[in-house]
Amino acid sequence: MLTGQINSELEAVVRVWIGGPEGRSIEIEATVDTGFSGSFSLPWKLVSELGLLPQGRMLGTLADGTRNYYPLYRAIILWHGRPQLVYVSAVDSDPLLGMGMLHGSELAMQVVVGGEVYIREMQPS
Numbered sequence: 001m002l003t004g005q006i007n008s009e010l011e012a013v014v015r016v017w018i019g020g021p022e023g024r025s026i027e028i029e030a031t032v033d034t035g036f037s038g039s040f041s042l043p044w045k046l047v048s049e050l051g052l053l054p055q056g057r058m059l060g061t062l063a064d065g066t067r068n069y070y071p072l073y074r075a076i077i078l079w080h081g082r083p084q085l086v087y088v089s090a091v092d093s094d095p096l097l098g099m100g101m102l103h104g105s106e107l108a109m110q111v112v113v114g115g116e117v118y119i120r121e122m123q124p125s
Contacts, residue, residue: 002014013117028095029095030095031095036096
């Protein structure tokens with residue numbers, strides 16, 4: 001289970017461990033973004049710090065309707081206690097955890113400043 005809190009801007013923020021090639025890794029705070037259908041995005045600085053290798057690009061549409069191609073990189077994310085290989089998009093924003101990553105999970109939030117955030121793995125039915 002991943003845990004976090006609601007920040008002063010009423011955003012759900014969780015701590016996530018991310019690894020790259022050559023054993024580089026960091027633990028970061030990522031904002032849960034239910035409007036982002038991808039898995040994960042990182043700012044360019046963290047992509048560089050982790051030494052992530054390019055894997056292509058993807059077409060994305062922002063909330064304002066702007067469409068653009070975003071570079072994709074491969075990273076390992078510790079998800080529900082297990083390492084998982086994911087594609088990460090490089091963007092000019094804070095780290096975002098998207099719906100693609102949340103697929104198969106339950107998200108619970110106490111939406112008040114300091115409220116708790118939980119992401120649990122769903123049990124197969």
